[in-house]
Amino acid sequence: AQTVTQSQPxxxxxxxxxxxxxxxxxxxxxxxxxxxxxQPPSRQMILVIRQEAYKxxxxxxxxxxxxxxxxxKSFSLKISDSQLGDAAMYFCAYRIANAGGTSYGKLTFxxxxxxxxxx
Amino acid sequence: SQTIHQxxxxxxxxVGSPLSLECTVEGTSNPNLYWYRQAAGRGLQLLFYSVxxxxxxxxxxxxxxxxxPQDRQFILSSKKLLLSDSGFxxxxxxxxxxxxxxxxxxxxxxxxxxx
Numbered sequence: 485a486q487t488v489t490q491s492q493p494x495x496x497x498x499x500x501x502x503x504x505x506x507x508x509x510x511x512x513x514x515x516x517x518x519x520x521x522x523q524p525p526s527r528q529m530i531l532v533i534r535q536e537a538y539k540x541x542x543x544x545x546x547x548x549x550x551x552x553x554x555x556x557k558s559f560s561l562k563i564s565d566s567q568l569g570d571a572a573m574y575f576c577a578y579r580i581a582n583a584g585g586t587s588y589g590k591l592t593f594x595x596x597x598x599x600x601x602x603x
Numbered sequence: 604s605q606t607i608h609q610x611x612x613x614x615x616x617x618v619g620s621p622l623s624l625e626c627t628v629e630g631t632s633n634p635n636l637y638w639y640r641q642a643a644g645r646g647l648q649l650l651f652y653s654v655x656x657x658x659x660x661x662x663x664x665x666x667x668x669x670x671x672p673q674d675r676q677f678i679l680s681s682k683k684l685l686l687s688d689s690g691f692x693x694x695x696x697x698x699x700x701x702x703x704x705x706x707x708x709x710x711x712x713x714x715x716x717x718x
Binding site: 517519526527528529530531534575579589590591592593594595596 | 641695
């Protein structure tokens with residue numbers, strides 16, 4: 485079974501600094517997708533960034549980037565120039581790629597990392 | 604554009620009472636639908652998913668059930684609530700086929716407290 489582990493229950497960063505959130509996963513599949521979701525105090529889950537396992541290039545979305553190490557099964561999230569609005573719980577998630585042309589898209593989530601941003 | 608609604612936003616129910624949470628999606632057809640529970644502000648646990656009307660798969664045995672009476676409607680129910688059913692319930696949808704990522708889009712959630 486696939487598992488996702490976020491080893492940092494809490495992290496903090498100063499405004500305008502950079503922070504990296506860790507995520508590791510366990511799978512026997514070779515083709516899959518990885519996601520980072522953000523859950524602010526409103527508790528709305530928001531997709532931050534996504535990565536395809538067969539792509540070597542790390543995904544980037546503005547101030548958010550990932551360091552995807554497939555052999556190590558590691559998928560960390562880097563937030564640059566941190567802003568107060570980045571304060572939230574961040575979840576790493578895994579999904580197997582389509583199998584047989586049909587996928588119900590089941591996501592497996594980590595336990596989350598609470599990020600605090602200090603002004 | 605697609606939107607997803609959940610209601611109620613907050614619910615307080617006594618132990619042993621029934622439950623019905625509703626989720627509807629607008630702006631898409633034949634979505635995959637999901638119910639998650641988040642306990643104590645931590646990780647999300649997938650409860651049910653559905654790939655079509657009347658098609659429900661359960662991920663964990665529990666006190667809850669789900670139904671999909673219409674294409675874009677997903678209902679989470681219980682006949683008798685337990686204290687352990689308290690939590691934050693999230694509904695999500697995704698495109699069933701095509702699209703590289705099939706990422707899930709989440710509703711605003713329902714906070715359920717069982718007393």
